[in-house]
Each structure stands twice: as structure tokens, then as C-alpha cells.
Amino acid sequence: MNIKIKFIIFNTALIVLITFGLGALFIVTVKGMLNKEMEKRGLDLGRALAEKSGFGFALRPESEILEAIQEIMQRDQILSARVSDARGKIIAHSDIREVGKMVPPQSASQLSYGKNKGSGSYIDVNLPIEGVEIRDDDFLIPDDPAGKKDQDETIVLGNAQVLMSLERVETFIRSLTATLAAIILGAALLVMAFVFHILKVFLSPLQALKKGVDMLGAGNLDHRVQISTKDEIADLARSFNQMAENLIHTTVSKGELQKSLDLLKRKEQDLRLFRGLIDRSNDGIFVVDPETSRMIDVNEKACANLGYTREELCRMKVTDISPNVSDELAWKAHAQEVKRKDYVVLEIIHKRKDGSTYPVEINVKFIRLEDKEFFLAVGRDLTDRRKMQAQVMQSEKMSAVGQLAAGVAHEINNPLGVIIGFAQGLVNRLKPGDSYEMPVKSIEREALRCKNLVQDLLTFSRTSVGDREPQDLTHILESAVTLVETRAKMGKVTIEKVLSKDIPKVLCNQNQIQQVIINLANNAFDAMPDGGKLKISAHLIEENPLSWVSLKITDSGAGISSEALPKIFEPFFTTKEVGKGTGLGLSLVYEIIKKHSGTVEVTSRPGETEFHIKLPARTGRELEEHVIQVRERRETSGWSPDRDLTKYGKGSLERKPEGHKGV
Amino acid sequence: MERRKNDSVPKRTILVVDDEPGFRDMLKWHLDGIGGVDVATARDGEEAMKHAVKGNIFLVITDLTMPRLNGLELLEKIKEKNPQTEVVILTGFGSVETAVHAMKKGAADFILKPFDLKAFTKMVGKILGKVQEK
Numbered sequence: 001m002n003i004k005i006k007f008i009i010f011n012t013a014l015i016v017l018i019t020f021g022l023g024a025l026f027i028v029t030v031k032g033m034l035n036k037e038m039e040k041r042g043l044d045l046g047r048a049l050a051e052k053s054g055f056g057f058a059l060r061p062e063s064e065i066l067e068a069i070q071e072i073m074q075r076d077q078i079l080s081a082r083v084s085d086a087r088g089k090i091i092a093h094s095d096i097r098e099v100g101k102m103v104p105p106q107s108a109s110q111l112s113y114g115k116n117k118g119s120g121s122y123i124d125v126n127l128p129i130e131g132v133e134i135r136d137d138d139f140l141i142p143d144d145p146a147g148k149k150d151q152d153e154t155i156v157l158g159n160a161q162v163l164m165s166l167e168r169v170e171t172f173i174r175s176l177t178a179t180l181a182a183i184i185l186g187a188a189l190l191v192m193a194f195v196f197h198i199l200k201v202f203l204s205p206l207q208a209l210k211k212g213v214d215m216l217g218a219g220n221l222d223h224r225v226q227i228s229t230k231d232e233i234a235d236l237a238r239s240f241n242q243m244a245e246n247l248i249h250t251t252v253s254k255g256e257l258q259k260s261l262d263l264l265k266r267k268e269q270d271l272r273l274f275r276g277l278i279d280r281s282n283d284g285i286f287v288v289d290p291e292t293s294r295m296i297d298v299n300e301k302a303c304a305n306l307g308y309t310r311e312e313l314c315r316m317k318v319t320d321i322s323p324n325v326s327d328e329l330a331w332k333a334h335a336q337e338v339k340r341k342d343y344v345v346l347e348i349i350h351k352r353k354d355g356s357t358y359p360v361e362i363n364v365k366f367i368r369l370e371d372k373e374f375f376l377a378v379g380r381d382l383t384d385r386r387k388m389q390a391q392v393m394q395s396e397k398m399s400a401v402g403q404l405a406a407g408v409a410h411e412i413n414n415p416l417g418v419i420i421g422f423a424q425g426l427v428n429r430l431k432p433g434d435s436y437e438m439p440v441k442s443i444e445r446e447a448l449r450c451k452n453l454v455q456d457l458l459t460f461s462r463t464s465v466g467d468r469e470p471q472d473l474t475h476i477l478e479s480a481v482t483l484v485e486t487r488a489k490m491g492k493v494t495i496e497k498v499l500s501k502d503i504p505k506v507l508c509n510q511n512q513i514q515q516v517i518i519n520l521a522n523n524a525f526d527a528m529p530d531g532g533k534l535k536i537s538a539h540l541i542e543e544n545p546l547s548w549v550s551l552k553i554t555d556s557g558a559g560i561s562s563e564a565l566p567k568i569f570e571p572f573f574t575t576k577e578v579g580k581g582t583g584l585g586l587s588l589v590y591e592i593i594k595k596h597s598g599t600v601e602v603t604s605r606p607g608e609t610e611f612h613i614k615l616p617a618r619t620g621r622e623l624e625e626h627v628i629q630v631r632e633r634r635e636t637s638g639w640s641p642d643r644d645l646t647k648y649g650k651g652s653l654e655r656k657p658e659g660h661k662g663v
Numbered sequence: 664m665e666r667r668k669n670d671s672v673p674k675r676t677i678l679v680v681d682d683e684p685g686f687r688d689m690l691k692w693h694l695d696g697i698g699g700v701d702v703a704t705a706r707d708g709e710e711a712m713k714h715a716v717k718g719n720i721f722l723v724i725t726d727l728t729m730p731r732l733n734g735l736e737l738l739e740k741i742k743e744k745n746p747q748t749e750v751v752i753l754t755g756f757g758s759v760e761t762a763v764h765a766m767k768k769g770a771a772d773f774i775l776k777p778f779d780l781k782a783f784t785k786m787v788g789k790i791l792g793k794v795q796e797k
């Protein structure tokens with residue numbers, strides 16, 4: 001229930017109660033006064049009647065009594081009047097029919113109120129009629145024994161009764177009550193209306209304020225209370241508005257705070273994500289101050305490439321890591337060029353923390369942002385690209401050499417064949433001590449060397465040719481080692497084999513892999529002219545997601561110079577003295593391994609040179625599938641020029657037990 | 664007829680076919696050294712066929728690349744004419760596949776150029792032994 005209704009009910013009830021109380025009091029008082037007046041009148045009339053009746057009794061003129069009654073009856077508001085004797089017998093009555101009836105006699109004055117059905121309320125005034133006994137008087141009342149005893153005393157002769165109607169009083173009271181009630185109700189209504197109006201005037205600004213507070217509570221800080229009055233409530237409203245105004249500037253709601261926090265969190269997340277992405281870039285990124293060449297920021301890749309931490313790099317200058325712009329002057333010139341051209345792409349050298357260098361392609365962009373100047377440099381490590389380029393070059397060179405070799409070798413074959421043929425024939429026919437023995441044998445030997453060179457060239461030109469079979473690498477290694485053992489013994493080289501047992505089969509051309517091992521072993525023997533140790537080891541290595549069969553051939557020779565190291569796989573490159581090497585052995589190794597989807601790497605230092613070959617290990621399933629494929633291919637085509645030599649060798653063996661084995 | 668009188672067993676003939684005169688001569692020199700066989704030479708397939716029609720040739724040693732009728736064609740013609748005649752192919756290292764192809768067409772064996780006396784002697788001895796068994 002709102003305050004207005006409460007107030008109205010309370011006020012109205014109070015006023016009604018008070019006025020009703022006062023009205024009732026007033027009516028009771030008035031009624032009492034009027035009744036008193038009536039009583040007084042009744043008593044007066046009764047006394048008059050009694051007096052007159054007393055005379056009547058004394059003188060017996062009944063007419064006097066009647067007269068008195070009639071006189072009384074003429075008065076207002078008189079219902080009846082009667083006179084009874086001492087025994088109670090009505091001797092005179094305003095209603096003649098009552099005469100002679102008996103009523104209880106009374107000796108004392110009595111005033112009572114009563115009510116008739118017909119005539120309404122009345123006042124019953126009953127007074128004794130008194131007389132003085134006169135002893136010698138004959139006409140004393142004989143029947144009164146009391147009269148005999150108390151001879152000189154007042155005696156009761158009878159009773160006079162007057163009934164006065166109260167109708168008029170009651171009518172008056174009723175109308176008074178009605179009037180009063182009407183007045184009270186009217187007043188109450190007026191009061192209600194008044195209170196209602198007053199409340200409306202007072203409460204509407206309060207309600208406006210309440211609404212304002214509600215709105216404020218709900219977070220609507222823009223709401224203002226409009227009050228046109230010029231009282232304290234208006235002051236309050238002004239204060240309220242001021243407060244709301246202040247709240248806007250000083251306070252935010254929890255929801256808005258949360259919103260801001262979320263936004264902040266998202267922004268921070270974005271920033272972190274961005275930073276993470278930048279850090280994981282494949283290129284080093286540098287933010288550089290163009291004035292000082294100081295590095296303002298770098299990404300993780302830049303740190304990883306250079307071997308410094310970010311903190312270290314951020315304290316350094318570009319001139320510290322780039323020998324190309326090693327001093328301030330060089331930097332100034334460089335910075336000017338970048339600013340002039342907006343961006344510059346150049347290939348330079350970067351120096352790592354450990355002093356080593358690597359080639360970098362730097363893309364420097366001049367950026368002006370928020371009144372500051374930056375160089376944003378993206379540095380791509382060119383090591384791999386250079387390696388790739390070298391590989392491509394190598395590969396192109398190889399194929400050129402191969403084509404050349406194939407062409408030339410065939411032309412050489414015939415004259416060489418003639419020389420060898422005759423030389424060998426002559427050697428066979430030499431007699432012991434023949435003076436031509438040395439020259440003829442020399443011809444044969446040198447011709448055979450030429451033959452080996454030609455064979456190497458041709459092997460080289462046809463490394464792509466050859467069927468591959470799932471092969472047991474350990475077996476290939478063992479048989480290759482057998483082939484080189486004689487030379488090892490002669491050269492005082494011990495061979496150590498470390499062959500792991502878990503090596504899976506490798507899809508390869510047995511002859512070619514054997515050739516690789518023989519070439520590497522021969523190379524190692526050449527590197528150890530005074531003897532040494534040759535270690536051959538094979539293991540399975542896992543480099544997720546691939547597994548490889550790793551083959552290492554390590555010698556204890558003098559090592560390969562760093563100048564020669566990058567060139568050793570190039571065809572015709574040899575460090576051996578003239579006439580000793582063809583310069584094809586290692587390039588052949590490289591070609592064969594490459595054709596087997598493998599890799600070959602060499603590391604060398606004095607006393608240890610290691611050739612590390614990795615061939616993809618095949619699962620049993622892969623190998624099975626390969627065998628099935630090959631079988632199908634063989635069944636569909638009778639002959640293919642790509643076939644492996646060994647296979648045909650075997651084929652010819654089957655046909656002819658002593659068939660020529662080819663290579 | 665006169666020959667028969669002189670030799671109880673008629674000499675068998677080995678035909679060497681190569682367009683390289685040096686190689687031809689060298690092979691002939693070796694084969695002559697074996698003894699017991701005649702060695703004829705031809706510079707190409709056509710010339711070789713002229714010898715072949717005369718008969719009595721039990722072994723043809725032929726190069727592959729020659730002007731006018733190469734080794735493979737010669738092989739086919741000879742095998743067509745006289746399947747008994749053995750044909751050995753001379754081939755350079757690196758073109759062994761072609762030689763193998765030739766063997767599928769009926770060649771008995773192949774000899775790798777430039778030259779290997781041991782392998783050559785062994786091959787000839789083998790074929791001679793086979794022929795004598797017959």
C-alpha cells in the first residue's frame with residue numbers, strides 16, 4: 001500500500017472518529033438537557049395536579065380534579081394524566097375508560113422513563129397526593145389505618161400521574177443526529193479530497209525523485225528529475241540531478257566495468273596472439289631506430305638466428321651484427337638510402353653471437369608512425385637457399401657431366417679396347433725376362449686406368465637406371481667390406497663394423513649401394529696412406545615422422561680442408577695427385593644416394609672424417625607393395641631399358657650357367 | 664675339296680663384325696691365337712651377311728652400332744638364316760641393356776667394350792666347347 005493511500009485512510013479515519021465522538025457527546029448532552037427540561041415540566045405539572053387533587057380530596061369536589069386533568073391535558077406533549085386514591089383506584093383519568101381501574105399505590109415521588117408501542121418514549125411522573133390529618137375532622141379518610149396512628153402528620157391521599165411524550169425530543173435528536181452525521185461525512189469527504197490534493201502536490205515530486213533513484217539504480221545515469229516547485233523537494237531534486245551528473249563522471253556500473261575489462265582482456269589476447277605469431281615467423285624481424293641503428297625490438301626468430309636473447313639484442317645496434325654496416329658512417333649512408341627509396345632489399349652477412357656468419361636477405365622498410373621513424377627489417381636466412389642453389393647447380397652439373405660422359409665414353413671405348421686387347425695379349429705372350437715386359441705392362445696398366453675412368457663416367461651417367469629391391473643393408477655392407485678387405489690389409493687399415501641388428505630392409509639397388517660403400521672405403525684408404533682405422537656403422541634412427549637407416553663411414557685420416565669440403569661431391573673434383581683419382585667417386589656416391597631419396601653429409605676434422613648416409617627405412621608393408629608393383633610391371637612388359645643389370649645377369653645365368661655377369 | 668684333303672676336320676669360322684678396323688684386327692689377332700678356327704672379318708652387317716650365306720660360320724661376334732645393317736638387325740637375319748649360328752654382341756659399358764635385349768632375341772652372350780681379355784677368352788672357350796659337344 002503506498003504512502004498516499006495509507007495517509008488518506010489514516011487521516012480520514014481519525015477525523016471521522018473524532019467528529020463522531022464529538023457528535024455523539026453533543027447529541028447525548030442535548031438529549032440529556034431536553035429530557036431534564038421535560039422532567040422539570042412533568043414534575044411541575046404533576047405537582048400542580050397533585051396539589052389540585054389534594055384540594056379535591058379534601059373538599060371532595062371531583063370536578064376540581066377533572067378540571068385539573070383537563071388543564072394538564074391541554075399542555076403540550078402530555079400523553080395522559082390520572083389521579084388515583086390511596087388504595088390505588090383510579091378516580092380520575094384523562095381517558096375516562098381508565099377510571100375505576102386499580103394501579104399500585106405509591107407513597108413516594110417517582111420519575112421513570114418508559115416506552116409504549118403506540119406513542120413511543122415517555123416520562124412517567126408519579127407524585128403522591130399529600131394531605132394533613134385533622135383529628136376532629138369527620139371526613140378523614142376512614143380506611144387509612146396510618147392516618148389513625150399519625151394523626152397530626154402528612155398523609156398520602158393518592159397519587160397523581162402524568163405521562164409526558166418524549167416523541168418531540170426524540171424526533172429532534174434524530175434529526176440532529178442525521179444532520180451531524182451528514183456534516184461529519186461531508187467533512188470527511190472534504191478532508192479526503194483535501195488530503196488527496198495535498199498529497200498529490202507533495203508526493204508527485206517525491207515520486208519523480210523515486211523514479212529517478214530507480215533509474216539511477218538500474219544504471220541509467222542520464223535520467224534527470226524535473227521538478228517545477230520551489231521548495232525543499234525541488235532542492236532535493238537539484239541535488240539529486242547533481243549527484244547523477246557526478247556519478248556519470250566518477251562511477252561506472254559493474255556491467256560496464258566488466259565490459260571494459262572484457263574488452264581489455266580481448267585486446268591483450270589479440271596482442272599476445274599477434275606477438276606470438278610474429279615471434280614464430282620464419283624470418284627474423286627487427287624494429288630499428290634509423291638515427292642510432294639501435295634495435296628497438298626483435299622477434300624470436302631473429303634471436304634464434306643470431307644466438308642472442310631479446311634483451312641482449314635490444315641493447316645492441318645493427319652495426320654490431322652486420323659487418324656490412326660496421327660503423328656509424330656506413331649506417332648513416334645506409335639509413336639515408338633506405339629513407340630515400342622507402343624500402344631496400346639487399347643480401348648481407350649477419351654475425352652470430354659465437355662469431356660465425358650467415359647470409360641474409362634483408363628487406364628494410366622505412367616507416368613513419370605516430371611522429372616516430374622506424375626501420376622495419378625482415379631478415380631471411382639464406383643458408384638453406386644457398387645450399388639449395390648449390391644442390392641444384394651440383395645436380396645440373398652432374399647431369400651435364402653424365403651426358404658428356406656417356407657420349408665421350410662410347411667413342412673412347414673402341415680405341416681403348418684395341419689398346420687393352422693388344423696389351424693384354426702381349427703381356428700373355430711375354431717370356432720371363434723380356435725387355436719389353438715393363439713398357440708393355442705399363443701400357444696395359446694405364447689403359448686399364450682409362451677403362452676404369454670410362455666405366456666411372458658411364459656408371460655416373462646412368463645412376464638413375466636400376467630396379468630397386470627391398471635389401472638387407474647389413475648384407476650389402478658385409479659383401480662390400482669383403483671386397484675392400486684386401487686393400488685394407490695392404491694399407492694397414494683396420495675395419496671396425498658396428499651394425500645394429502634392428503635395421504629394417506631398405507629399398508635400394510644392391511649394386512649401387514655396394515658401389516657407394518666401396519667408393520667411400522677407397523676414399524678413406526686414400527686418406528690414410530700410413531694406415532688407420534675405418535669404422536662402418538649402421539643404425540636405425542627415428543626423426544618423426546620418418547625413420548631412416550643411418551650409415552656412417554668414418555676414417556682416421558688427415559681430414560678434408562674446409563676449402564675442399566664444399567666441393568668434394570662435385571664431379572672431377574679431386575685432391576689426389578694427378579693420375580690417382582678420377583674425381584668421380586664421391587660425386588657418384590652423392591648421385592646414387594640422392595636417387596635413393598637419401599642424404600649424404602660429410603663432417604671432417606683432422607683425424608676424423610665421417611660420411612653420414614641416411615636412407616629412408618621402409619615398413620614391411622611398403623616393401624611388400626613395392627614387390628607386388630614390380631612383379632606386375634614385369635608381367636605386363638617383357639622388357640624395360642630401366643632394368644637392373646644384376647637381374648639380367650641372373651637371367652642369363654639361369655639360361656647359361658656361366659653367363660657373363662656384366663658389371 | 665682340297666681343304667678337306669688337307670684337314671680331316673673342316674675348320675670352323677668365327678666372323679668378327681665391327682666398323683672399327685683397330686678393334687676388328689685386335690679381335691682377329693686374339694682369335695687367331697686360339698688356333699683351330701678360321702677368323703673372318705666384316706666392317707658392317709651387310710658385309711657380314713655375305714660371309715654368312717657362304718655358311719660354315721659357327722660364331723658371329725658383332726658390334727651393335729654400325730653403318731648399314733646394325734648388330735641387332737644382323738642378329739635377326741643370321742638367326743633367321745641359320746638358328747645354329749651363335750651370336751655374341753659387343754657392347755660398351757652403359758649400353759648393356761641393349762645387349763640384354765639382343766640376348767632375348769637369341770644372342771648367346773655379350774662382351775663389354777673396351778676390352779677384357781679374360782672375359783673374352785672365357786666366353787669364346789665356352790662357345791667352342793658347346794659347339795664341339797654337338
